[in-house]
Amino acid sequence: MSKRFIALLLVLILALSVLIAGCGTDGKEIGSEDTDGQKPSEEGTTPQPEEKKYTIKWVGTSADRSPVEKDTPTEKYLEEKFNVDIEAYSLTDFNNQLAAMIASGDIPDVMFSFEPQNWQPLVDQGALAEVSEDVIRKNAPNAAKLIDETDPRVWAIGKYKGKNWAVPKVVGTExxxxxxxxxxxxxxLGITKVPETLDEYAQAFDKIVNGDPDGDGKKDTYGCTGQGGHPVRQFDAVFGAYGIMPGQWRVVNDKVIMSTIMPEALQALTLLHDWYQKGYIDPEFITDNPQTAGQKFDAERLGMGWTALDNFHPDAPSGRATLDAWSKRNPDAKFAFGPIPAGPNGDRGDWLWGPRGNFVVFGAPLAQEPDKMAKILQMMDTILSDEELAIRVYWGEKGRTYDFIDAAKGPSGGLKYLPPYDTDPNARAKEGIGYFFQNLYPVYDWALPSITAKYRSQDLYKLNMELANWQEGRDALMRPYLPSAAQYQGNLDKLKTTAYSEFITGQRSLSDWDKFVNEWLDQGGRKLTEEAQQFYEENMKK
Structure with a gap:
């Protein structure tokens, strides 16, 4: 082999080695950064890019409308856990302030919404992003499963004009x-049995009115009062005893009818008129509301009050406050729990939400950011379903903001806020605890029912199951928002409350009932019934 050939071979080998080295390092020293700025791991694999950090404009709510402050401990906790930045908007005049924000072009990413009539106009304004049921099921599977298990018809209430715009919430332990x-x-007065039926109520009322139970020598006590101006709470427990609930739709043989004008409503009004004539009902019922009714009970003017049993039970915050106040005002007062009255056919009920609660909707900009919408849904679903996180978001920190009601019972005795968080909504607002970030919570609960069941008073739960679990008083259509409701509903509510009060007091004869029914139909009720029938046919009929 010639020296010239050997020299040429060496040159080729050297050139090839340089080429291979160049391909392997892309012109860089081994161990230097790649062109995308990432370093290979020790195993030689390239890590995934960091998750994008979103800024979320968040409009939540709290039951007391307290102004949640920015940068609360809860907000910071969620930001760190989910790698996001949160801009919290707290609205005390909720619907008006939200409308003003959107009108100014400041559209939040995620918003709590009370009713379809609140968010459907936002769809018409182009302010909301569509969120399909498939997207919800993929990114919020626990919330979707809860809807399916509660009542799958709830999905229909999140739809509008053929598309899904809202995540519907369900009602929890109601x-x-x-x-x-x-x-x-x-x-x-010699009444040894707590009244349970309309007849027993009347017998007790008669003795309360005529037997001077407060011993002041005056005839100044009444059996009960009502909320005469309220469109749905106007003696609703009495109407429920006849199997109907004014203000709610019923379906009879596939025909939708409003309870307000059903024959059973006349039967209830006839009884209430009799009670009024006999002095069983406080004559100021026309202007009474929950606050004034409570004040009259506290003033020892009423022998009975319709109320949530929690309000007089020591295991509930409201009950502890009530009983403490009574112990100072009249330590000799004693209380007995009873059910709302059963009617002639055994019916019981008062106004209930039914399976459908409120809603969560998303701002229009998220239509262009589906990954951000998915991130928010995943966050809310985790807050709903992760026990530790749900407690942290709603209750705060054990020993500082909340604790067990009874240390001996532990979780089964229920939870309570500690002072000042128990009585001061502003203190809770500064912590960011409560309902603000728990947007998918079932109404009356603060997380999945399987979680909240572990942390409630078993004594109070048992009492409610025995005396307040009739589950009657629900709208058959789940309170839909009908297209003509904005035009007619306000006037129909006024017509109903005025006419009902006049029937009860005798200002209007009960013989005018058919005339009232025609007034209701002619003043928009007929149109709403037609729309309700259409809604039933399209969404509820099996």
Whole structure:
């Protein structure tokens, strides 16, 4: 082999080695950064790019409308856990402030919404992003499963004009109201059994009105009062005893009818008129509301109050406050729990939400950011379903903001906020705890029912199951928002409350009932019934 050939071979080998080295390192030293700025791992694999960090404009709500502050401990906790930045907007005048924000072009990413009539106009304004049921099921599977298990018809209420625009929330552990009686009065009057039927109510009322139970020598006590100006709470427990609920739709043989004008409503009004004539009902019922009714009970003017049993039970915050106030005002007062009255056919009920609660909607800009919408849904679903996180978001930190009601019972005795968080909504607002970030919570609960069941008073739950679990008083159509409701509903509510009060007091004869029904139909009720029938045919009929 010639020296010239060997020299040429060496040159080729050297050139090839340089080429291979260049391909392997892309012109860089081994161990230097790649062109995308990432370093290979020790195993030689390239890590995934970091998750994008989103800024989320978040409009939540709280039951007391307290102004949640920015940069609360809860907000910071969620930002760190989910690698996001949150801009919290707290609205005390919720619907008006939200409308003003959107009108100014400041559209939040995620918004709590009370009713379809609140978010459907936002769709018409182009302010909301569509969120399909498939997207919800993929990114919020626990919330979707909860809807399916509660009542799958709830999905229909999130739809509008053929598309899904809202994540519908369900109602959690919902009970009817109960009756709280002055037991010391019943004992004094010789009533040994807590009233359970309309007849037993009337017998007790008669003795309360005529038997001077407060011992002041005056005829100044009444059996009960009502909320005469309220469109749905106007003696609703009495109407429920006849199997209907004014203000809610019923379906009879596939025909939709409003309870307000059903024959059973006339039967209830006839009884209430009789009670009024006999003095059983406080004559100021026309202007009474929950606050004034409570004040009259506190002033020892009423022998019975329809209320949530929690409000007089020591395991509930409201109950502890009520009983503490009574112990100072009249330590001799005693109370007995009873059910709302059963009617002639055994029916019981008062107004209930039914399976459908409120809604979560998304701002229009998220239509262009589906990954951001998915991130928000995943966050909310985790807050709903992760026990530790749900407690942290709603209750805060154990020993500082909340604790067990009874240390001996532990979780089964229920949870309570500690002072000042128990009575001061602004203190909770500064922490960011409560409902603000728990947007998918079932109404009356603060997380999945399987979680909240572990942390409730078993004594109070048992009492509610015995005395307030009739589950009657639900709208058959789940309170849909009908196209003509904005035009007619306000006037129809006024017509109904005025006419009902006049029927009860005798200002209007009960013989005018058919005339009232025609007035209701002619003033928009007929149109709403047609729309309700159409909604039933399209969404509810099996």
């Amino acid at each position: 009970f009817n109201t109960g009756a709280v009686w002055r037991k010391d009065w019943l004992d004094k």
